[in-house]
Amino acid sequence: MQNIVGIDIGGSHITLAQVDPEKREIISSTYVREHVNAFDDKEVIFSEWVSAINKVTHDLVKDNLLIGIAMPGPFDYENGVSLMQQGKFIDLYQVNIKEELAKRLSVSQDQIHFVNDAAAFMEGEVFGGCVKGFKNIFGVTLGTGLGTTFYNGEYATDEDLWDSPFKDSICEDYLATRWFVNYYAELTGEQISGTKELLDKPVEIQTRIFDEYADSFSGFVVKYVKNYEPEVLVIGGNIAKAYPYFEKRFIQNLTKNNINLPVRISAIFEDAAILGAASYALKKLK
Known part of the structure; x- marks a missing residue:
């Protein structure tokens, strides 16, 4: 079975979990939610993200890992580059987040896929929710x-x-x-x-x-x-x-x-973006 993690990144948090692609649901025992201040500098934000991701992926084989990430915009989702110039994540402007995360997590960039947070909500509801x-x-x-x-x-x-x-x-x-x-x-x-x-x-x-x-x-x-x-x-x-x-x-x-x-x-609310990010990554893999 494909090892897959869905991640929802917001202005004040990172929420993530392993997802069972066959049952189309979050594996609740792996659920992690951590506070992240979007106004911190780049290094602080990355270290908090990576720490949270490692908590969820520590028991998974890295070669078989797929990561889907729901992110707010503006953002270059295909290439993984932040385009946020004001407000949250300002220190990540024009940073290639896909490249940085791949390096810090010791995975290939091909294993990481980004999707808009609103679209991830919908993808999650289609994959394992109310529609x-x-x-x-x-x-x-x-x-x-x-x-x-x-x-x-x-x-x-x-x-x-x-x-x-x-x-x-x-x-x-x-x-x-x-x-x-x-x-x-x-x-x-x-x-x-x-x-x-x-x-x-x-x-x-x-x-x-x-x-x-x-x-x-x-x-x-x-x-x-x-x-x-x-x-x-x-x-x-x-x-x-x-x-x-x-x-x-x-x-x-x-x-x-x-x-x-x-x-x-919605029956799954916040979990929709996690499921949606994971299901989007699965589509991109196929």
């Missing part, structure tokens, strides 16, 4: 940011719609966690950190906020998603956990616009 068997799928991750991805039956692509025009700003301003934080403050003068805290607030305020969100989210689908003619919409990210609170109005709005789109909520 196995579908061919044309649109995916959104709703959290601190807005991720958008489309699966065409072969590969998932990052659709990068987060900064597309919407209402009087961009899509992400209305669909990410900060919208809940800002709107709640506007209505009450108080602070929350996101949807989880909102669920502890009075029902009237919850309903008002989730109704407004449902209107924005359905507006986004009408404006951007329906053009892809997907068979199904898959939703991940922390806001997806609150979907039951805005589902009814969201679906009603879609129906009014003659959109009958089945919706699936």
Whole structure:
């Protein structure tokens, strides 16, 4: 059996595990999550990444190892070069991460494959999640940011719609966690950190906020998603956990616009990117 590791790299963490390609699931006993500060310098970041990867791969034969890595953009995924010029991982700008990791892990560069983090979420849901068997799928991750991805039956692509025009700003301003934080403050003068805290607030305020969100989210689908003619919409990210609170109005709005789109909520959430990175690497191997 192919030894394969899926890795999800974010601005504050590295999460990884061995993946069973036949069962299409994470081998939970190998799961590792480590804090990594994306604003540290290059050497610190690499040493933390390599330390975490060694914890997961120490019992595997290196020659038979395949590594899939989900990374945020901008990034040259084919060549493994970071193109992030501002914010996180700024010290890795134009560094060939594939080359550096191969050298430090004593593996060939051909054993390492990178995929966009939004696309990895979709690849994971197709490989071992809630949309196995579908061919044309649109995916959104709703959290601190807005991720958008489309699966065409072969590969998932990052659709990068987060900064597309919407209402009087961009899509992400209305669909990410900060919208809940800002709107709640506007209505009450108080602070929350996101949807989880909102669920502890009075029902009237919850309903008002989730109704407004449902209107924005359905507006986004009408404006951007329906053009892809997907068979199904898959939703991940922390806001997806609150979907039951805005589902009814969201679906009603879609129906009014003659959109009958089945919706699936991620069952594996953060693990989707790990599975997706691993399954993408397997596709590249084949």
